[in-house]
Amino acid sequence: MRVPKKRKNRGRAKGDKGRDSMVMCDGCGRPVPRGKAIKITKYVSFVDPQLRKELENKGVQISKTLVTKYLCVSCAIFQGIRKVRAEEERKVLPGQAKTRIIRGVGWKGQQ
DSSP states (O other): OOOOOSSTTTTSSOTTSOSOOEEEOTTTOOEEETTTSEEEEEEEOOSOHHHHHHHHHTTOOOOOEEEEEEEOHHHHHHTTSSOOOOHHHHTSOTTOOOOOOOOOTTSTTOO
């Protein structure tokens, strides 16, 4: 007996590439396939924000470091990076506009 497929992409971005390498979740340490892990990249400054503001007013340039984190799905939901979506919203990709049907001439009942 075959188990039904829950998601079209099987929950990851691997596609047809074979086995994915594993990365460690920065939240809990769980090994996660690279195609399933949620990657967050942002600039971080190691200087206190109040001190940074004072130094920038005096004309000092403070460098920022690019930090990349990999999170498993459960840690991303717990940290608020991903939201649990309603059942109907899950069928539509995030950022994808919903298609609208514009009724014009030629539809039944309209002349």
